Amino acid sequence: MEHRATNNWVMRAWKYLLLPWMVLVTVLAFAWLKDLETFPDPRTARIIIWHVPMAMLGMLWFWVGAFYASKYLFGKRRGELALDHRIVHANSVGLTCTILATVTGSIFALRQWNTAWNWDPKQVTITVLIVMYVAYFALRAQMSDPQLRGRISAVYSIMGAFSSIALNYVIPNLPIVISNHPPGSTITGGLDSKWRLVYWMATFGFLGITIWMFQLRLRLNLVEDRMALWSDPISTVDEARTEAVRKARLEPAAGD
Amino acid sequence: MATSSSTLARPAMAVPESWWSEVNAVFTKDLRSELRTKAALGSILAFSFTAVVLLSQLVVTVGLGLTSGLVADVNAAIAAGRPILENAPTQAQAALLSSLYWIILYFSAMAGLPRVFVKEEEMRTAAVLRLTARPSAVFVGKLGFNVALMVFIAFLVLPVFVFFFQPEIRNWPLLIGHLLLGSAGLASGATILGAMVARTGSHGYFMVVLGFGPLLPILILAINGTTAALHGSPGNNLLGLVSYLVAMVVLSAGLFERVWAD
Numbered sequence: 001m002e003h004r005a006t007n008n009w010v011m012r013a014w015k016y017l018l019l020p021w022m023v024l025v026t027v028l029a030f031a032w033l034k035d036l037e038t039f040p041d042p043r044t045a046r047i048i049i050w051h052v053p054m055a056m057l058g059m060l061w062f063w064v065g066a067f068y069a070s071k072y073l074f075g076k077r078r079g080e081l082a083l084d085h086r087i088v089h090a091n092s093v094g095l096t097c098t099i100l101a102t103v104t105g106s107i108f109a110l111r112q113w114n115t116a117w118n119w120d121p122k123q124v125t126i127t128v129l130i131v132m133y134v135a136y137f138a139l140r141a142q143m144s145d146p147q148l149r150g151r152i153s154a155v156y157s158i159m160g161a162f163s164s165i166a167l168n169y170v171i172p173n174l175p176i177v178i179s180n181h182p183p184g185s186t187i188t189g190g191l192d193s194k195w196r197l198v199y200w201m202a203t204f205g206f207l208g209i210t211i212w213m214f215q216l217r218l219r220l221n222l223v224e225d226r227m228a229l230w231s232d233p234i235s236t237v238d239e240a241r242t243e244a245v246r247k248a249r250l251e252p253a254a255g256d
Numbered sequence: 257m258a259t260s261s262s263t264l265a266r267p268a269m270a271v272p273e274s275w276w277s278e279v280n281a282v283f284t285k286d287l288r289s290e291l292r293t294k295a296a297l298g299s300i301l302a303f304s305f306t307a308v309v310l311l312s313q314l315v316v317t318v319g320l321g322l323t324s325g326l327v328a329d330v331n332a333a334i335a336a337g338r339p340i341l342e343n344a345p346t347q348a349q350a351a352l353l354s355s356l357y358w359i360i361l362y363f364s365a366m367a368g369l370p371r372v373f374v375k376e377e378e379m380r381t382a383a384v385l386r387l388t389a390r391p392s393a394v395f396v397g398k399l400g401f402n403v404a405l406m407v408f409i410a411f412l413v414l415p416v417f418v419f420f421f422q423p424e425i426r427n428w429p430l431l432i433g434h435l436l437l438g439s440a441g442l443a444s445g446a447t448i449l450g451a452m453v454a455r456t457g458s459h460g461y462f463m464v465v466l467g468f469g470p471l472l473p474i475l476i477l478a479i480n481g482t483t484a485a486l487h488g489s490p491g492n493n494l495l496g497l498v499s500y501l502v503a504m505v506v507l508s509a510g511l512f513e514r515v516w517a518d
Contacts, residue, residue: 073514125472132469139466142456152452155511159448159470162507166473166500176480176491 013211022205025029025049028198036195038182044111051108053203054101055126057210059164061094062133067163069154081241084150087157088140089217093210095133102126113180125167132160267359278389282397287404295375296405300368304413307360312420315356321343322349345424347487352421354482358438358475360417361410365442366464369402370450377454379429391513399447406443410435426488434485437497438478444501445471448508451515474500 005223035042041084065087072083105123110116118124143149172179191199229245273281290296316322325346327333332341376382387395414435418425424475425431446467477500481493 073511117308128469128472131465135465135469138462139452139456142462148455154456155448155452155515156466158511159507162503163470163473166503167469171473174477174496176484176493204440 018208019115025202025205033195034197039112042113047104049199049202051101051104051219053072053206054097057206058094058098058101059168061090062161062164065090066158069157072154085221087154089214091133091157093214098130121172121177122181125171129164275393278393279397282389282394283400286401296368296371299363300409303366303367304360305416308416308420311356317349317352350487353421353485354390354479354486357417358479362475365406365446366467369446369455370463370486372398372401373454391516395509395512399444402443402447403440406439410439423486425486427485429493430485433494434478434481441474441497441501444504448512
């Protein structure tokens, strides 16, 4: 079945391990790790294991979107619709992760700082990041020509990825900016080795979940392209893929 | 006959202009059409002046905590029997005034700066511009025009702002520096975003939403720096503004051709 990334079941098996992995991470976070005494409310500081990986993964996926955008604009496969799909899905996965980081951060703040939202600089900048990527999807909705839409939104995606660095890492760490967030990063600072182990396990687990989300959305696009082909051959599907799929329908797929 | 065929083959205007003369041509054309119609300038200034007058009437910028505040060392003043309140503008007033000023500038920029591309699409001159000038020359010419326009607006709004709000400006050179760099940064971001908005054919309000993300760091740095300049506090954001400006210009220079090309 040609819509799988690979027919090798071993390489597909990792997705089935994600659920036990995340269950293990959750159990370890609550049962094995001790409370973090450096926080005002030590028991609920565990939410770091969910909050910080989401923020990092959000930025990572925005950069994946910018990577595909630079290939779409400047690479050899310039203007290919498949790349456009990848940019959109990478940005939507990144936006999901960023929104989850904001929500978990708000729950965290409710416990640690006694207020769900107090416009701390990092809260401001993550809100701006969310607005920026919601504007990305609004920008896409304004244009109907697929080529123009792909190009303009790819340019905005690259600008967005660079801005995300300025917003998440530069602005909150400026000397003029006073923040309630603890300084430094979780990678280098303050956590002992047990915490760091569970933290990185969680990060890899979430990375796996987001990669799976990304692949599922791409496969959904493939199915939609085929449905468009059946209903209306002259649609917004790109010609190379139309030809390839038509050929595949005429010749029975090997070893289906 | 090599000479005659080559003379026939080359039309008179095929000599490539130098890049700088193309940039100059784009800049001068925009400047002349702006001076003739004053469309963008008029709308920006109308918005800014109205906003300044309205805000100066509605927003409270004098009073306890704004123009009079606690002295720096309260305990020493109590011990010495001196009054603990003094009539000097506080940091809070400086922050309030600089935020108002930059918000007015930001919305004026978002309303007025994309016009430089939108009017090309509206007047159907965009195709001619694409044919006659190199994309990099178009970008630098329009960028120069937007920066000049924004700096002009910033320094035109400043006296009106000072007249209505009566701020006490303690560090003039720093204030001028932040206004220059901040307005140049806003203009450079608005150039590429304006080119994108012009291609979508959407309404003007979309520019505000689109510009919010990339331009917020400039706003934050400019507002903070202007606060320090008004209040006379140490520290400035000039280096941060310069770096963001350079990064924005380099990034948009690389991306502009993809937005502009058909």
